Amino acid sequence: MDFSDTMGISAAGMRAQAKRLQIAAENLANKETTGATAGSDPYRRKTVTFKEVLDRTSGVSSVDIKEVGQDQTPFETRYDPSHPAADANGLVKMPNVNAMVEIMDTHEAQRSYEANLNTMQITRSMMTRTINLMK
Template sequence: MIDPLQASSRLAGAGLEAQSARLRVISENIANAQSTGKTAGSDPYARKTITFRSELDRALGASSVQVKEIGVDQAPFQVEYDPGNPAADERGFVKMPNVNMLVEMADMREANRSYEANLQMMKQARSMITSLIDLLRGA
């Protein structure tokens, strides 16, 4: 059986990995928020989404988090009038990515806070292990 300090470190590590993946997806969305198609009338960048799943870690006897899948947002593309754009159709309209910067920034902030919480949990477990070692040395 795994001790509670090791278990908390493993669970925090799983949370760190999940939120790190979420931050990568958000970063890609932000980087491509203005990426139109290459040719006239073609589709632009489609926003990516990430979903998680709870998975039982039998060694810990606790639920952990993992990335289930990275998908594509099915929301419609926005259309802007920009006849000079190489991606403009015959009427001068360009399909723009379905990325909403306010949503991405809110998601990034939430993912960052969750990442920091998991990191703090990892630091606390490490500190408790160090304290335990110091106590054992003194005994």
């Protein structure tokens, strides 16, 4: 493995974690987004699945987004007969977004992003030192 492989792996990790942060932010932003009509479904929480990607020429593995899916946990209901999305019983389906889960996911993604960034910075420093030694 050479320096460019290390940089590529770190960059792939940063892209994957950035997407994960984007999805968590979208989930948090839609935490209260209900359906528009009576009985309609509210916003459904999105999930991110990663996959390992192998570069056959270099033999190096990295990460990529496999899919952005939807969390199939059931919706909770809230009694609010005046809401436009309330059913005949006055119940409104609420999104299946848990703010604590999303915040913890953002913290974990941030730490992973920072670890990849640190790896890139250390690799860059090593490359600079190697070039200086060759002078």
